Amino acid sequence: SSFSGLVGLSIPKRQATICINSCRITKEIFPHTLLHGPGGVGKTTFARSIANELGYYFVECEAYVFLNSLTLVQYLIDKDKLSKETGKPLLLFVDEIHRMNLKMQEVLYFPMKEFRVLYDMSYVSLKPFCLIGATTRKDMLNDESFVKRFVNVWSLPLYEDYHIGHIISNYFKQQRVIFKPEHIKLISVRCFGNPRFALNISIKIRDHLLSRDSVARILSDKD
Numbered sequence: 001s002s003f004s005g006l007v008g009l010s011i012p013k014r015q016a017t018i019c020i021n022s023c024r025i026t027k028e029i030f031p032h033t034l035l036h037g038p039g040g041v042g043k044t045t046f047a048r049s050i051a052n053e054l055g056y057y058f059v060e061c062e063a064y065v066f067l068n069s070l071t072l073v074q075y076l077i078d079k080d081k082l083s084k085e086t087g088k089p090l091l092l093f094v095d096e097i098h099r100m101n102l103k104m105q106e107v108l109y110f111p112m113k114e115f116r117v118l119y120d121m122s123y124v125s126l127k128p129f130c131l132i133g134a135t136t137r138k139d140m141l142n143d144e145s146f147v148k149r150f151v152n153v154w155s156l157p158l159y160e161d162y163h164i165g166h167i168i169s170n171y172f173k174q175q176r177v178i179f180k181p182e183h184i185k186l187i188s189v190r191c192f193g194n195p196r197f198a199l200n201i202s203i204k205i206r207d208h209l210l211s212r213d214s215v216a217r218i219l220s221d222k223d
Helices: 010-026 042-055 069-086 103-111 161-174 181-188 195-222
Strands: 033-036 057-062 090-095 114-120 121-123 130-135 153-156
Touching: 010 042, 010 153, 033 042, 042 057, 042 090, 042 130, 057 069, 057 161, 069 090, 069 114, 069 181, 103 181, 181 195
Parallel strands: 033 130, 033 153, 057 090, 090 130
Antiparallel strands: 114 121
């Protein structure tokens, strides 16, 4: 929920911390940011942590839900209204943002700079907001479109094995799974530096242990 609780990502965390400290001093909104990297490295968690650090109203959505330009404009207006009701700046996180076609990317070009949208032949003012886009396919975005509006373009890389080990250890402790350091090392190297893989494998191991213990108890009861 906060940067202090995030494992790994030392470089993007340092970059974000600089922006967060600046926003606290200047009272300006966090700059629009594009996060790119493999799936499962924590782009959503990273964006949510920024919102928590600054006390923003966090909204998460998938790019594919926007069927046309009108739905995107209406969505911006609706979320702007909700953020105003909470009294918090809006941080809009759009996952897999490369799924927006060029026309919808251009819809964002104006509000990201001017904080207003054209709706029903008139302009609707928006409270300054932060857009954080995430993508696993940065190559599918048009660099001449709204990409120019992103002040920050940060790469979220795969994790080191010891960071993966930390994630696995924390999960096992939460689940009360007994383990040894050598177990963690064996699992970590099989996760290819991806936290999502690490959690998926950890869940399978926990389920296997629970199943084994359950079978053992059944056999013991029969005896």
